[in-house]
Amino acid sequence: MHELSIAMSMLELAEGEARRAGAHRITRIHCRIGCLRQADTTMLSEAFDLAKSGTLAARAKLEVTTVGMRLECSACGTHTELDAWQFECPSCGATEIHLEGGDEIELTSIELEIDDGD
C-alpha cells in the first residue's frame, strides 16, 4: 500500500505550490505514474480521498495518467512503447535495453481557486 505514501507526498507538494501561489483551494490534481511503480490507481484514489481531508485539497479531484513502458534496444536501436512491462526488445529479443520511461512518478499540474477580495 505505497499508494497512501504517494497520495500524501502528492498532497504535500500540491499544498506547498498552492500556498506559494496564494490560493485558497486546490480543485484538481493531476499526476503521471509509470507502470513500473506498481501503484494501483483505484487504491491511489481511495488513499487520496482519505488523506485529503483537512487539507487545501479537501474537495479536489484526482486525475492519474498511467504511463506504459518505453524502451530503447541497445542491440538494434528500436524504440518501443508497451502497455505492460517487458524487459526485452519486441523486435529482436535482446535483453540489453535502456529504459526510457515507465518509472515516472510525478505531479504534473494542479488547479487552484483564489477567493476574491484578498
Place this chain on the structure above:
Amino acid sequence: MAIEVLRRSLFEKNDRAAEENRSLLSKHGVTVVNIMGGAGCGKTTLLERVIPGLRRTLRVAVLEGDLATTKDAARIEALGVPVIQLLTEGGCHLTATLVQQGLQRLPLAEIDCLLIENVGNPICPVNFDLGEHARIAVLSVTEGDDKPAKYPFLFRAANLVVVTKVDLLGSTDFSLERASSDILALNRDQMIISVSSGDESSVQQVVDWLLEKCRATGSGD
C-alpha cells in the same frame, strides 16, 4: 482559477533525505545494504547467518524495519550487534526519513557495515531510496519461482539476488532454472546466490559478496 504545470517528483522529499543519508554515511565510512523481499522469505534468518561471518572483519549494525513488534530486532540483538527497530506503524515500506531517525541513534563512527532489513513486501520498498549503497532481493523457494516475473522492479533494482531455503527444493515445484532465467531476463548480469541456512558454505558466499561490497565502498579500512 489557475493551472500550474509542475512535473515534480512525488518522491522528491524521500530522495532528498536519501541523499542526506548517503553523504552522512559516506562521511563515516559506513556501507549500507538494503535487504528487500516478501514477508517470510527469510530476510531475518539470512541476517542471523551472515552477521557472525561479517563480524570477523567488520563492525556491523542493523536497522530492522517492521510494521509492528520488535520480534526481529530481538533476534538480531541476540547476536550482540547494535540494532535499531524502525516501526512503520502500518506503513508497508521504510522511507529515507525513517532511516534518518534510526541513523541518529547509531554510533556511526563505530560501524563499517549497516544492514537494513526492509518491511516484508516485494513491491512498495523498491520505490524508496534509503541512501543505501547496494540492494539485495531475497526470494525463497517456498514463495514460488514465478515471483521474479511478477515483481520485476524488485529483481531489476537488486545488485544481488539471494534464493533462500533451497534445502526445500525437493518439497516444492520451484525450479531454480526457471527463476534464474526470469531474473536474468530482467538483468542479464545479475548475481544470484542460492543459500540454505544450514549450509555454511552457501551462507559464506553471501558474506563474501558483502565483504567485497564494503571493500569497494571503502569501509573497514
